[in-house]
Amino acid sequence: MPRRLSLLVILLAALAAVAPSMTVGTNVAATTAAPVTTDNPLAGRTWGVYRGKAELSWEPYVRAVGQRKGLLAKIALQPKSKWFGDWIGDDEIARKVRDYVASATGGDPEVLVPMTVFRMMPWEQEACTRLPTKVEKASYRRWITRFAGALGDTHTFMVLQPDGPFARCAPGGSKVPARMVAWAARTFAALPHTHVYLDAGAADWLRVDDAVQLLVDLGVEHVRGFALNTTHYDATSSQITYGAEVVAGLADRGLPGKHFVVDTTQNGRPFTHAQWEARPLGQPFDDAATCRTPTGRRCVTLGIPPTADVTTAAWGLSSRVRALAAEHVDGFVWTGRPWLHQQSQPFDLGRALAVARTTPYQ
Template identity: 60%
Template sequence: MHPLRTRLGLLALAVLAPAVLAAGVSGAGPAAPAAATAAAPAARAGAGNPLAGRTMGVYRGPMEQSWAPYQRATGAKKELLAKIALRPKAKWFGAWVRDADIERKVEDYIANATGGDPNVLVQMAVFRMVPWEHDACKRLPSKAQKKSYRRWIRGFARGVGNAHAALILQPDGPFALCVPKGSKVPSRMIRYAAKRLAALPNTSVYIDAGAGDWPKDRPDEAARFLMPAGIEYVRGFALNSTHYSPTSVEIGFGTRLVEELARRGVPGRHFVINTSSNGKGFDFGTARGKHPDHAKVCRSRSDSHCVTLGIPPTTDVTSPRWGLSAADSARAAAHVDAYLWFGRPWLFMQADPFLTKRALRLVRTTPY
C-alpha cells in the first residue's frame, strides 16, 4: 500500500467523551460505538492482557479522514458513516509529520481521543520508515534518513508519555525481507523504535508481521524479520494490517508464529489482528479490482470474495458472535490480545483520500 498523506480539514477539534469499551461493540445502530458497556475480563484474551478492561478512545477531529465527512452528513447517511467515524481505530503517523512536529501532533491526538481521561486506551500506527514498501527493495536508508528516523521516534515517544496505548509498529513488515543484499539496517531501525517505545510505562507495542498470506503461510519467514526488529522487547506482533485475510486464518498463522518465536528463544508473544477489512475475508493475491490495495467492495451482504468491515474492535476475542471454531477460540484465548482496526479500507488505496461511497458500501454490507 502507499504511505498515508494526512488530510487536514478546516474542522475545529472536538474533544468529546471517549467511546466503546474494550469488551466489544455490537454495531447494532449508529449510537452503539458511542455507548459504554461493561468490560470483558482480561482472561478472555490471555492472562494479563494489557488492552482488556479499558475504554478504547475515539479521535474526533481533522487528523481522522472520516471525521469531516461524517460531520457534514445528515440523516441515514450520517448514521451509516458513524459505524466508521465513531469506531476506535488506529491513527497512522509517518514521515509526512515533520520531526519537529511529531511530539505535539501525538499529544494533540491523545488528548482528543482520551478526552483527558488517563485511563482510556488510544491506538496508533508508526509508519515512519523511509524508504519503505517497494522502495525499500531498491535502496537502503541514508545516514541522514537514519538520523531523522531516530529523532522522530524520540519525539513520538515523548508525545505518548504515560498514555495507555496500543501501538502497531511499521505496517507492511515483510518488506524487510526484500532489502538490498539482505541488509539488516531497516530491521535495526525498527528495533530502535521497538525498544524505545516498549520502554514507555503504558504502551503495548506490536511489530507488524504481515499476514497469513504474506509471507504465504510461512511463520519462519515472518520470524526471520521479527527477530532482528526487536520482538523480544515488545508485547508481540500485528497481523493483516493491509490485507483482507479471514480472522480464522490469521489466528492459525499467528499461533504458529508464536510457536516459531518461542523455538527461537522468544516465548510468550501475543498478537492483534486487523479486522477492519475482512468481513468476507480472502487471499490478497486473488483480490478483484484494478489493484489489490483497492479491492472491490461487497455489493450486498450475500456477496463474497470482496471487502467489507469485519469484527468491530474488541478484546472479547472468543465471543460466539464471531463464529469461530472451538479450536480457533482456544487459540485466540491463549494468544490474541484484540481484534483492532488499524487497516483503512474506506480510503483510496488504503491511504488517502476518504471515499464516502466506498465507506457507505462497507457499512451496508458488513455481516457484523
C-alpha cells in the same frame, strides 16, 4: 522544542501495564465490560475514539444526516489506529501526538489509545532498491524520540511499521531497516503503558518460518508481540491459526509467550492476495472491489468491530480457533482503512458507504 518526559525516565519505566477485560462501544471512547482475570493489556480498559480532522471519516460523518449518518457512524465512532508517518515533520510530531491523545482520551488518562507508526523511509517497494541515507537515519531517530517523549505515560497499543515484510527485501540482504525498527520498538516498549505489536504481514504473505525470522530481526524480544492482516483482507480464522504457529516458532527460538493482534477492519468477506490476483477486476489491491450486497463473497467490507473480546461465539469462529484466540490473541483491531482511496487518502465516500452497508458484523 516542546516539553516532554526525559528519556531517562522513559528508559527506566516498566514495560507494560496489566488490566482486566473490555468490549467496544460507540461514544467518545469505547465502553468497558465487566473485568475478568487476564494478563491481556488491551482488556478491561476503554479504547479511545479520536474525533478530529486527522481521521478522514470524521467530518463526513459530522456533516451527514439520516441513513448516511448511521452508516458512517459504523466507521467514525469505532476506536481506530491513526497512522503517523513521514508526512508529519520532525518538528511537528510531538504536538500531533499530544493533540491526538487529548482527543482520543477526552482527558481521561485511563483510556487506551490505538496508534500506528509508519515512519521508516524508504519503505514499501523503494525499500527493495536502496537503504536509508545518513540524513534519513538521523531524522528517524529524532522523530521516534520526540514521538515517545510526547506519548509518555499514555495508555496505548501500537502497531509498529505496517507491511513489515518489506524489511526483508533491503539491498544486499542488509539488516539496516530491521535494526532501525528494532530500535524504535525498544524505545516505545520502554514507555510505562505502551504495548507494541510489530507488523508481520499476514497469513497469505510470509511462510511461518520467514515471519518468525522477520520478527526476531525487528526486535520482537523487546515488545508484547506482533500484528497481522493490517493491509490484507484474509480471514480472521486464518490469521489466528497462522499467528499461533508463529508464536510457537518464536518459542522455539527462545522467545516464549508472545501475543498478537489481528486487523479486522476490512475482512468481513475475506479473500487472499492470490484470490485477488486471479480476479483483480482492474483495481489495485489496496482498492480491491467493495461488496455490493451483504451476502457478497470475496469483496471488501467491514469485519469484526475492534475489541479485546476475541472468543465470543458472535464472531462465528470455530471452537478450535476460539481456543487459540483465548491463548494468544490480545484483540481484534482496526488499523486498515478501506474507506480511503488506496487505504491512504483521500476519503472515498462511495467506498465508505459500501463497506458500512454490507458488513455482516454491525
